[in-house]
Amino acid sequence: MIGTTAGAAAMYQAMSSLGYAAESPYQGPIDLQGTPKGASVVVLGAGIAGMTAAYELRNAGYQVQVLEYNSRAGGRNWSLRGGDRYTELGGATQHCEFDEGLYINPGPWRLPYHHRGMLNYCKRLGVPLEAFVQVNYNAYLHSSRHFGGKPRRYREIKADYQGHVAELLAKATQQRALDASVSKEDQERLLESLREWGALDRDFAYVASDSTSARRGYQKHPGGGLTARPIPSEPVGLADILDSRLWQGIPAGDEIDMQTSLFQPVGGMGRVGEAFGRELGPLIHYNAKVIGIQQDPHGVTVSYEDTTKPGATLNARADWCLCTIPLPILAQIPMNVGPKLATAIGKVPYASAVKVGLQFKRRFWEEDDHIYGGISYTDLPIMNIGYPNTGYHSSGKGVLLGAYIWGRNAMEFTAMAPQDRVLKAVEYGSQVHPQYHKEFDNGVAVAWHRSPFTMGCFGMWTAEARAQYYDDLCRIDGRIALAGEHASYIPGWQEGAVTSALDAIGRLHQRAVAEGAKA
Amino acid sequence: MSLKRSAAPCLALVFLLGTTLAAADHPSSVNPTSNVVAGANGEAVYSHICQGCHMPGGQGAVGAGHYPKLASDPALVSWQYVATTVLGGRNGMPSFGTRANGEEIFGAATLSDQEVADVVNYVRSHFGNTYKEKVTVSQVAGLPHPGGPMNPASTVSH
Numbered sequence: 001m002i003g004t005t006a007g008a009a010a011m012y013q014a015m016s017s018l019g020y021a022a023e024s025p026y027q028g029p030i031d032l033q034g035t036p037k038g039a040s041v042v043v044l045g046a047g048i049a050g051m052t053a054a055y056e057l058r059n060a061g062y063q064v065q066v067l068e069y070n071s072r073a074g075g076r077n078w079s080l081r082g083g084d085r086y087t088e089l090g091g092a093t094q095h096c097e098f099d100e101g102l103y104i105n106p107g108p109w110r111l112p113y114h115h116r117g118m119l120n121y122c123k124r125l126g127v128p129l130e131a132f133v134q135v136n137y138n139a140y141l142h143s144s145r146h147f148g149g150k151p152r153r154y155r156e157i158k159a160d161y162q163g164h165v166a167e168l169l170a171k172a173t174q175q176r177a178l179d180a181s182v183s184k185e186d187q188e189r190l191l192e193s194l195r196e197w198g199a200l201d202r203d204f205a206y207v208a209s210d211s212t213s214a215r216r217g218y219q220k221h222p223g224g225g226l227t228a229r230p231i232p233s234e235p236v237g238l239a240d241i242l243d244s245r246l247w248q249g250i251p252a253g254d255e256i257d258m259q260t261s262l263f264q265p266v267g268g269m270g271r272v273g274e275a276f277g278r279e280l281g282p283l284i285h286y287n288a289k290v291i292g293i294q295q296d297p298h299g300v301t302v303s304y305e306d307t308t309k310p311g312a313t314l315n316a317r318a319d320w321c322l323c324t325i326p327l328p329i330l331a332q333i334p335m336n337v338g339p340k341l342a343t344a345i346g347k348v349p350y351a352s353a354v355k356v357g358l359q360f361k362r363r364f365w366e367e368d369d370h371i372y373g374g375i376s377y378t379d380l381p382i383m384n385i386g387y388p389n390t391g392y393h394s395s396g397k398g399v400l401l402g403a404y405i406w407g408r409n410a411m412e413f414t415a416m417a418p419q420d421r422v423l424k425a426v427e428y429g430s431q432v433h434p435q436y437h438k439e440f441d442n443g444v445a446v447a448w449h450r451s452p453f454t455m456g457c458f459g460m461w462t463a464e465a466r467a468q469y470y471d472d473l474c475r476i477d478g479r480i481a482l483a484g485e486h487a488s489y490i491p492g493w494q495e496g497a498v499t500s501a502l503d504a505i506g507r508l509h510q511r512a513v514a515e516g517a518k519a
Numbered sequence: 520m521s522l523k524r525s526a527a528p529c530l531a532l533v534f535l536l537g538t539t540l541a542a543a544d545h546p547s548s549v550n551p552t553s554n555v556v557a558g559a560n561g562e563a564v565y566s567h568i569c570q571g572c573h574m575p576g577g578q579g580a581v582g583a584g585h586y587p588k589l590a591s592d593p594a595l596v597s598w599q600y601v602a603t604t605v606l607g608g609r610n611g612m613p614s615f616g617t618r619a620n621g622e623e624i625f626g627a628a629t630l631s632d633q634e635v636a637d638v639v640n641y642v643r644s645h646f647g648n649t650y651k652e653k654v655t656v657s658q659v660a661g662l663p664h665p666g667g668p669m670n671p672a673s674t675v676s677h
Contacts (some may be wrong), residue, residue, distance in 0.1 A: 069583040089572075089580035289583055328611020329584035349613035351626045352571070408628035414571030447573050452582025456611050461628060464666075 011379040023256065024495045026117035029124075030502045032060035032509045036516025042067065042302050043506070044293075045324035046284050047075025049484040049497035051276035052121065053322045053505045054283060059507070065316055066280065067288040067304055069453050073280070074273020076107035076454060077494060080269065080357060080444055088450035090420050097359070097442045101391070102399040104357030105269040106446035107457075108494050109386070109401075110134070113261045117498035118272070122265065125275035130261040132390045136251035136374020142432050143379050146244035147236075151376065151432050156236060157246045159216035163206035164238035166198020174204070208232045238467065249377045257493070264389060272494075284314075290325060293335040295479045319515075320508050324484040324501070326350065327386045328455040337477040344469035348486055350449070350456020352410040356382070356425040358402035358443040364435040365400070366393065381409040397441060402429050408455070414447035421445035459486030474504070481508050561641025564634050569642070572612070577646035591647035598654045599662065601639045605630070607665055619667030630657040 039062050043054045046068035058064045072078075075184050082087065082098040098104075110132040111118050122129055137158070140151035172178055173187050173194075182190060195204060199211045206212065213219075213232040220231035241247055253259060265271040277284060285304075291313065292303040300321040303313050323330065331346045365371045373389035386401030402425040405413055413421050422443035428438035448457035461470070474487050483504040488496030558599030565573070572586045573579055595601055607618030616629045630638070636659045643650040 063656070088575050089582050089586065090578075091580075180587070325583070326611075329582075331610035346610045348611070349608045350611045352628070407626045408568070411568045411571050411628050413565050415569075447571065450580075452580075455572075455584050455586070460613065460624070462624060473599045 017485050021306050023114040024116055024490070025119070026115070026495070026502075028116075029120065030056050030506060032056065032505070034513050034516075035061035035509070036512055037061075038063065038312075039320075039512050039516060040064070040299075040318040041320045041322055041505075042300060042318035043322045043324070044290055044302065045075060045326075045484070046070075046073045046273075046277065046280075046286075047324055047497065048077050048273065048276075048485070048494045049501040050075075051273070051280060051284075052117075052498050052501040053324070053483060054280055055121075055276065055429065056502065057322075057505055057509075058280070058283065062512075063318070064280075064283050065318065066284040067302060067316060068284055068286050069289050069307070071286045072273070073277025073284060073286075074270055076457075077269055077273035078107050079103040079268025079270030080446070086444070086446070087452070088418065088447065089452050089455075090450060092450075094418050094444050096357075096444045098357070098399055098444075099359065099397045101269075102388075102397065103268040103360060104355060104399060104401055104444065104449075105264075106355050106357075108269055108320050108492075110265060111263040111494070112259070112266075113263070114256065115493065115495035115498075116501070118494050119260060121264070121276070122263075122272060125272070125279060127275050128266045129263040130266050130390060131373075133387075134258045134260065134262050134375070135371035136371060136387070138369075139371050139387070140378070140385075140432060141246040141249040142376060142377035143244045143246055145379070145429060145511045146240070146246070149431060151378070152236070152246060153217060154249065154252075156233075158250050159204075159212065160235045161241050161247050161250060162239075163198040163200065163212060163215075163235060164241070166194040166200055167204060167206040168238075170194045170198075170200060170204035180292055206235060208234045228400075233449070235306055244443075245379075250296040252375070252377070266390070272443065288314075290333055293321065293323065293333060293480065295321070295336060300479050304438040319479065320512060321480045322501070322504060322508065323480060323482050324497070326454045326456065326484065327459060329453075330482075335480075339478060340472040340496070341475070341477045341480075341482075344473040345482075347465050347469045347471075348459040348461060350454070351458050351460040352406060352414060352447075352449050353457035354403060354405040354410045354413040354421065354445065355401060356403040356413075356421055356443060356445040356448045357399055358422070358425060358429070358436075359397055359399045359441040360436075360439040361397055361441050362439055363388075363394070363398035364439055365398075365433065368435060369433065376432060378428075378432055379428065380431060381405060381412070382425050382428045383409065385429060385432060390514040393473045400429075402443065403445075410447070411449070413445070414449045418445045418447075421447065458492035461491060474500070476504075476507055481505075523664050535597050555572055561634075561637035561639070562645075564630065565590040568615075568628065568630075569638065578641060589646055589648070595643050595648050595650060598639055598643060598650070598652065600659075601643065602635060602654060602659050605639060606659070606662055614665040616664040620662040621664050632656045635659045647668050 024345055037080050041057050041062050041064055043066040045048045046066050047214040050066055052069035054064050054066045080096045081103045082096055084096040085093055086094040139154050141157050142151035173191055197202055198206055199215050200206055209232055217233055218230045222230035287307045288304045289307050290302055290304045299317055299319045302316045327345050327348045328350050371387055372392050373387050376385040382403035382405040412447040422445050426436050426440050473482060483501040485491055485496035487500040490496030573589050577589035579586045608614035617629050633656045636654050636656045640653050
C-alpha cells in the first residue's frame with residue numbers, strides 16, 4: 001500500500017510539478033517512510049543530484065551504492081585550490097598554483113537565499129556559509145568603446161541613469177503629458193517620489209550637488225579638518241549613458257535569483273560536495289565509468305569500468321536506478337529504456353561556459369580600486385570579473401574570477417589551450433584593471449565543454465524542446481529515473497539538481513513501496 | 520539586458536548567468552576584438568569553434584563519454600550528414616544553424632549557411648578525409664534549420 005506513507009513525497013511531487021515557480025519549490029526535508037526491507041538503489045553520479053538522492057535514500061533504509069566517474073565527490077560543485085590538478089578532454093593538464101586558502105569555483109558559485117534545498121543541505125552537512133556579493137556599487141561597468149575605454153563605477157551609472165529618467169518623467173508630468181493617465185493628486189505624489197528616487201533638486205533637475213554626489217560619489221569626498229570641504233561630482237550625460245549601453249548592467253541584482261542575500265560556502269562551493277562525499281563515505285565508488293545500463297523485470301544492472309584498472313567490466317545490481325549522468329554522456333551509454341526517454345535524452349544540447357581563475361601578487365582591486373567583492377561587467381569577451389567575497393583586506397596574494405564567459409565567446413575560449421585562455425583573460429582584463437600586467441602571478445581555466453565528466457555546462461532547453469521532451473525525460477521508465485539540473489526548470493542551478501532528485505526519489509519510493517506490498 | 524525580450528526558458532539562463540553587458544540581445548556587439556569568425560574560412564571556423572570539442576586535428580576525445588573523431592571518418596562521406604549535424608546539433612552538441620524562425624537562443628552560437636558550408640568542406644578535405652565534392656551555400660540553405668519544420672521532405676539519408 002502506498003497509503004499515507006508516501007504522502008509527503010506525493011505532495012512534494014505535486015508541488016514541484018507546478019514548475020517554474022519563481023522561488024524554489026523546496027519545502028523541507030523529504031520524508032520517505034515504509035521502505036521495503038532490503039530494497040536497493042544504484043545511483044549514477046556523485047554530484048549534487050546523485051548525492052542528495054543517495055543521502056535521503058540511505059536515511060530511508062535503502063541499500064545504496066553510488067557510481068562516480070571522477071575520483072572526487074561533487075561533480076560540478078567543485079573548487080580548484082592550490083595543489084589541485086585537472087586534466088581536461090584532449091589531455092591538457094593544469095596544476096593549480098594558488099596560495100593556501102585561495103580558490104575559484106569553476107562551476108556554481110552562489111546560493112540565492114530562497115534556494116532552500118541547497119541551504120538546508122548546507123546546514124545539515126555542517127557547511128558554513130558567508131555572504132556572496134552580487135551587486136557592488138563600487139565595481140565597474142565597462143564598455144571598451146565608450147568613455148575612452150575606461151570603466152565607470154556601477155553607482156555612477158545607476159545614479160545618473162535613474163536621475164535623468166526621473167528628471168524626464170518629472171518634466172513630462174509638469175508639461176501635462178501624463179494628464180490622461182495620472183490624476184492631479186497623484187501627479188503631485190509622483191513628482192515628490194521622483195525627486196526622492198532620482199535625487200532631483202527643488203526644480204526637479206538632476207545636477208551636480210551634494211544629494212546626487214551622495215549617490216554617485218564625490219569628486220572630492222567629505223573629510224575632517226581644513227581639507228574637509230567636499231567637491232560634488234559632475235553626472236554623466238544621459239546620451240552618453242544610453243549610447244554606451246552601460247545601463248544594461250544596472251538590473252544585475254534585480255531578479256529573484258540575484259537579489260540580496262546570496263551566500264557562498266566558506267572555503268569554496270566545493271565544500272558542499274566534499275561534505276556530501278564524507279557523509280556517504282564508502283557508499284560511493286569512485287573512478288567508475290558507466291558503460292551500460294540494463295533493466296529487467298526484477299532490477300537494474302549497471303556495468304562499469306574502474307578507470308584506474310581498465311580492462312575489466314564490473315557490475316552493480318539494484319532494484320532501482322537513479323541516473324544523474326549528464327545527458328551528452330548518457331546519450332552514448334547503451335541503455336534499454338523506451339523510445340520516449342531515449343529520444344528525450346538526445347534532445348538537450350549543453351551550454352558552453354568558461355571560467356578563468358587568476359592569482360595576483362596583491363589584492364589591487366581592494367588596495368587601489370576599493371572594490372570588495374561583487375562583479376564587474378564588461379563588453380570584452382571575458383564578460384565578467386568576479387572579486388573574492390572573502391578574505392577582505394588580507395595582505396598577500398589574491399585570486400579573481402578573471403573571466404566568466406558563455407555563448408560563442410566561451411566556445412572560442414574552449415578551442416584554445418588552457419594557458420592561452422589564461423593569457424587572453426589577463427590581456428582583456430588589463431583593459432579594466434591596468435594593474436593586471438604587473439601583478440599577474442598564475443591562473444587556471446576551465447572550459448566546460450572540455451570537462452570529461454559533463455561534456456558541457458548545463459542543459460540548454462528551448463521552449464519547443466521542453467514542450468516535447470521534458471516530461472518524457474522526467475518520467476520513470478521501468479526501474480530507471482533521471483535527475484539533475486537537466487531534469488528541472490532551474491537549469492544550471494544546484495537547486496534544480498536538489499529538487500529534481502527529491503522529486504524523482506519520491507516517485508521511485510512510491511513504486512518501491514507498492515512493489516514491496518505485492519511481494 | 521532586456522529580460523522582456525527573452526523567451527521564458529531563456530529567463531532561467533539569464534538568471535543563472537547573471538546580467539552582463541550586451542550579451543544576449545546584441546551578440547554581434549559582444550566581442551569587438553575577437554570576432555574572428557565573421558566572414559572567415561572553414562579552417563577559421565573549425566579552429567575557433569569546432570576544435571573546442573572535436574580537438575585540433577579532428578582527433579576527438581574520450582572521458583566519461585566521447586567526442587567523435589572526425590579524422591579519417593567514413594561517416595563524412597555524406598556531406599548532408601555533416602551539414603545537418605552542424606546545423607541542428609546531435610545529442611549534447613548544440614545546433615549552429617541560423618534559426619529559421621529568427622529566434623535568438625540565449626547562450627547559443629550561430630553560423631551563417633556560408634560558414635556551415637565552409638567548415639563542412641574543410642573537415643571533409645582535411646584530417647585524412649579526402650572527399651572532393653564541395654557543398655555550396657545554397658545546398659546548406661536547403662537543409663533543415665533549427666526552429667524550422669521538424670522533418671522536411673529533404674531529410675537526409677545516411
